[in-house]
Amino acid sequence: MASQFKRTLVTAALPYANGPVHIGHLAGCYLPADIYVRYLRSIGHDVKYICGSDEHGVPITIKAKLEGTTPQAVVDKYHKIMGDAFKEFGISFDIYSRTSSKIHHQTASDFFKTLYEKGSFTEQVTEQYYDESAQQFLADRYIVGTCPKCKNPNAYGDQCENCGSSLNATDLIEPRSTLSGSKPVLKQTKNWFLPLDKLQPKIKAYIEKHADWKPNVYGQCKSWLDSGDGLQPRAMTRDLDWGVPVPVKGADGKVLYVWFDAPIGYISATKELLPDSWENYWKKEDSRLIHFIGKDNIVFHCIIFPAMLMEHGEFILADNVPANEFLNLEGDKISTSRNWAVWLHEYLLEFKDKQDALRYTLCANAPEAKDNDFTWKDFQTKNNSELVAIFGNFINRTVVLTHKFYEGKVPPANTYAKEDLIVLAELANAPDKIAKAIEQFKFREAITEWMNVARIGNKYLAETEPWKLIKTDEERVKTIMNIALQISCNLAILAEPFLPFTSKKLFGLLNIVPLKWPAAKHTGNVAQGHLIHKEELLFDKIEDSEIELQLNKLQKSKEANVSAKKAAPVKPETTFDDFVKMDIRIATILEAEVVPKTDKLLKLKLDTGVDVRTVVSGIAAYYKPEDIIGQKVMMLANLAPRKIKGIESQGMILMAENAKGELSFVTPTKTEIENGSAVK
């Protein structure tokens, strides 16, 4: 452990309280952080593990509206589900707090006030949609309208869920407020911005001091800093009524931006945990701050939060931000809305007392350097071929033999043979090897090294064959079994950060009060004559039927998604007069080329029957230029021209689009329909 630090504060990303926790969350940050923290505790280092629910922000208010309840009720529900599941899974937070708490509101409010008084913010007036009947500004998610791209009439102000485009609220055609259904108006509003552009040099210096961070993290930060315009000012307040009120005069109806408020949650939770000594962890140079997060949070933890802390001035900055990539599930992205996930609270019910099987799999297959895939088959294999067959089996044979030969009493070690000394040396060496990997955040490597200790044990038994030797050399067997028991004990010690439930169970089996990490450097932790308990299996095999059950469950959510993908609802009624305003006609593509520096755009030359004109169309993903020369298409000919990537597009090709967003030309089926023929 880096000796210049007297204490360590570990945070894990605050999970958002609008849904339960799934395996992706666990593998991303909660489990690695938990292993790290348990290890630090075991070596006697002063460490606190901080987390809590992130309970503000627009999606929660939307969810409340959908469910006909209050935001507070929503967060209460999920705060409990998440907190309980974490606890049962052995995630050993020192505190699991929440951002709707009083202490957090106070802390976040004070923090903002400090920056405000220091003049850290710039004020900017922008135009936002405002609902006059509800008398409030509308967050993007509170505005729906027709998507300008796919014409889905129910697109949100930030994104169209039909075609996946990201939008600005002002892009929507016929916007309406979800609060009242009325048409919102644009109105000026003032918000406070953190001028990241001005802070860029300081942030850059901070990041560059940490070139030793994981490549994905450091690279991502550099990417933000070095990209074209560099960092941009970012609004730290929002027009919303759910969150921490902005503590400034004239800021009625405004709250702190959820990403301003959430990381301060780490501070408030520490305060709540340690009312008298929290500042030791946040304000002393000999304290170390580490944020465990998923890759989607890198910018907030490496750039925005440090910038906030720098501006404040009293706090230390993160010494490391070990972010993991994403975990996929059976080849597909984990998705809450598509119910493509393994939910922790469900796992805990369906695999009772098998927390460590999942902990083992998620750690051994953690997405440390790249996205990884979780498959149930792999889970089964890791459980059956590694936990059961290697580790569990070693413990079991040792315990069985001890009872068989000595009625459960630990025999004395006599004279060590050469092979014994080799094994003992390897055993004594293991803690440092594992520790080194953990300290470098290489948890996969760490757990592999741990499993290797069990392999050493199995090999040792296979080579010394005590079950044979007992007939010819009883004294020698005593030494061998003593060593096997020492290995078992040290395995229990070293297992604790990874498999806390198993560690506890194994200590119980050995009838030993749990020991701490430094003891594992010694090879005489089990005393001669000590009585151990009767054998008891540490792990059960996981049967094919259990795996099939899970796969079926996933299959069902896949089917549910397909059937849910019905066609978009019919748009509001229109008139024939409006329809005939559209000049839709048949045209033929004469030329086609990819627009340089774009992925989706083709520049087309069309024969419309009356003229030849240029149209830019976003179809490059579906058609190659050389394949569509001569293609007859439908086009909207009297659409106002518009410049796209510097090219004037004089019309629009009409495309059919399916639920996946795939496009197809709509073509007349009879060849005698010539260019210029009207579509009506």
Added chain:
RNA sequence: GGCGGGGUAGCUCAGCCGGUUAGAGCACAGGAUUCAUAACCCUGAGGUCGGGGGUUCGAGUCCCCCCUCCGCUACCA
């Protein structure tokens, strides 16, 4: 298109400040064994290290170009 991270045995990954015959686990094949949840132990097979150039006495490891996967970002009238 820009930026970042990947592309190494059937699968999951390590190695990447260049240096002997490219590693591990799982899966597979053969053998040995019976203390053990048909588990353990040994042996083996399996890779032109995404492709192509270059630098070097020597490159998976450095440089250039290209292909491909993931993320952010631009573009879909």
